[in-house]
Amino acid sequence: MRKFVLAASVALTAALALSACNKSEDTDQATTQEAALTKPSNPTDTKAWSQYFGQIVRKNMQGMTADRPFPYFVPAGDDQAGQDGRARQLEAVQGAVARGVTPGNMLVFGGPDSAKTADLLVEAFKGANAGSFKKVIVMFIGDAADQQRVTDALAASGAEVRFVQM
Numbered sequence: 001m002r003k004f005v006l007a008a009s010v011a012l013t014a015a016l017a018l019s020a021c022n023k024s025e026d027t028d029q030a031t032t033q034e035a036a037l038t039k040p041s042n043p044t045d046t047k048a049w050s051q052y053f054g055q056i057v058r059k060n061m062q063g064m065t066a067d068r069p070f071p072y073f074v075p076a077g078d079d080q081a082g083q084d085g086r087a088r089q090l091e092a093v094q095g096a097v098a099r100g101v102t103p104g105n106m107l108v109f110g111g112p113d114s115a116k117t118a119d120l121l122v123e124a125f126k127g128a129n130a131g132s133f134k135k136v137i138v139m140f141i142g143d144a145a146d147q148q149r150v151t152d153a154l155a156a157s158g159a160e161v162r163f164v165q166m
Contacts, residue, residue, distance in 0.1 A: 038052070039052060039166060040052055040112070043076035043077065043112035043113065044076070044077070044112075046073070049073065049110075049111075049112060050073070053071065053073070053108070053110045053141060056110070056141055056164050057069055057071065057108050057139070060139060060162060060164055061106065063137060063160070064104065064105070064106040064137055065103075065104030066102070066104050066105040066106065069105075069106040069107070069108050069139075070096075070101075070105065070106065070107050070108065071108040071109075071110075072089055072092070072093060072107065072108065072109045072110075072120075073089070073110065073111055074086060074089055074109060074110065074111030074113070074116055074117040074120050075089075075111060075112075076111055076112035076113040076116060077113075086116060086120060089120060090120050090123060090124055093107075093109075093120065093121075093124035094123075094124050094127065097124055097125055097127055097128050097132075097157075098127060100129075100132050100133075101133060101136045102136075103134065103135030103136055104135060104136075105136050105137070106136070106137040106138075106139060107136065107137070107138050107139070108139045108141065109121055109138070109139065109140050109141065109142075110139075110140075110141030110142065110166070114142035114143035114145070114146050114166060115143075115145075115146055117140070117141075117142050117146070118140070118142060118146035118149055118150050121138075121140060121150050121153060121154070122149060122150065122153040125153050125154055125157055126153075128154075128156060128157040129157070130156050130157070130158070131156075131157070131158040132157055132158065133154070133157035133158050133159035134158040134159075135160070136158075136159050136160065137159070137160045137162055138154055138157075138159040138160070138161055138162065139162040139163075139164060140161065140162070140163050140164070141164045141166055142163070142164075142165075142166055143165070143166055144163075144165060147163045150163070151163070
């Protein structure tokens with residue numbers, strides 16, 4: 001499962017990086033294709049979720065000055081694989097929070113289960129120093145029910161919280 005989560009994260013990052021570099025002359029076709037993507041119904045279909053989140057991120061990159069965003073895919077499921085995947089992501093995010101992030105960057109968090117994604121963000125940012133994420137965009141892709149607790153958890157860090165409804 002670790003390879004599965006890693007592969008999903010790498011695929012999402014690659015998709016975002018390639019989309020930022022690829023300037024297509026046929027923008028109408030690309031817009032139509034993006035509009036066709038909808039929220040996947042299968043929580044284990046990481047390819048569909050990567051495409052879905054990639055579409056959301058591309059539409060919400062304004063204000064970012066770094067060359068690419070840093071996506072964190074939070075796996076769903078209460079089975080051992082899901083728990084292990086979230087534990088690894090939590091460890092990675094806690095490391096980034098402890099080190100700090102350069103202003104102008106964007107961290108993106110999303111997963112099939114909004115509550116589990118919000119739980120990860122709340123836990124990861126417990127150790128954030130006051131103001132340590134000033135001018136850093138943290139995008140939370142989730143449900144409105146989880147928005148306020150994520151915003152509250154990130155408030156002390158100084159991050160610009162960007163919420164996108166799933």
